[in-house]
Amino acid sequence: MADERLIVALDFHKMEDVKNLVNELGDSVIFYKVGMELFYSVGAGVVDWLKTQNKKVFLDLKLHDIPNTVAGGLCSLMNLGADILNVHAAGGFTMMKTAAEKLREESAKAGIVKPKLIAITILTSINENEWYGAEKISEQVVKFARLAQDAGLEGVVASPQEAALIRQNCGKDFLIITPGIRPAGSDINDQSRISTPAAAIKNGASYLVVGRPIRAAENPKLAAENILAEIKC
Helix, strand or coil: CCCCEEECCCCCCCHHHHHHHHHHHHCCCCCCEEEEHHHHHCCCCCHHHHHHHCCCEEEEEECCCCCHHHHHHHHHHCCCCCCCCEEEEEHHHHHHHHHHHHHHHHHHHCCCCCEEEEEEECCCCCCCCCCCCCCHHHHHHCCCHHHHHHCCEEEECCHHHHHHHHHHHHHHEEEEEEEECCCCCCCCCCCCCCCHHHHHHHHCEEEECCCCHHHHHHHCCHHHHHHHHHCCC
């Protein structure tokens, strides 16, 4: 049933927990997200291990700094073998363009496949009451998406509620990765702008990032397979 549109978030502190979940999910899941919590706890070895298990990796470290610093950081991370890397769109056009160009250049020199580079728009934990911008969240998300596309990035991370607008503005080939996925009946936790798996795919999402609804389930493999079945319908 494996479908790489499902990315399972490995929000752990220990490699033992990572291995237990990945082994339990088996061939049902082939794509995993490694975020700050895990990477800062166990280091680059988690990416190496996942690649030895023939898994794909979204290394979610959300780089945000001056252009040359971000570009250099991404080129260091590129050598780990992750399939997707990301930066914050709020870093601006020049930062994103410099990063994208340097990543293309250095991957070509190294003779390796360039990881996809995507941009964070606005975190899915933020709602309209917390939002500090002059425009609506959806309007700013679309602006960030178009800016990232113009800078040469392959896609963005955005809530499923903005996926349809991004798809309309950025075309069919632009990647849209959506956290904030909650199957019917799941706890919302600290997310605000959420959606069911089927609705997110219908609205144009390329990938769904799912963490707690799978990780905390009584039967994680069954929870993952239920999501896979839902998005195939």
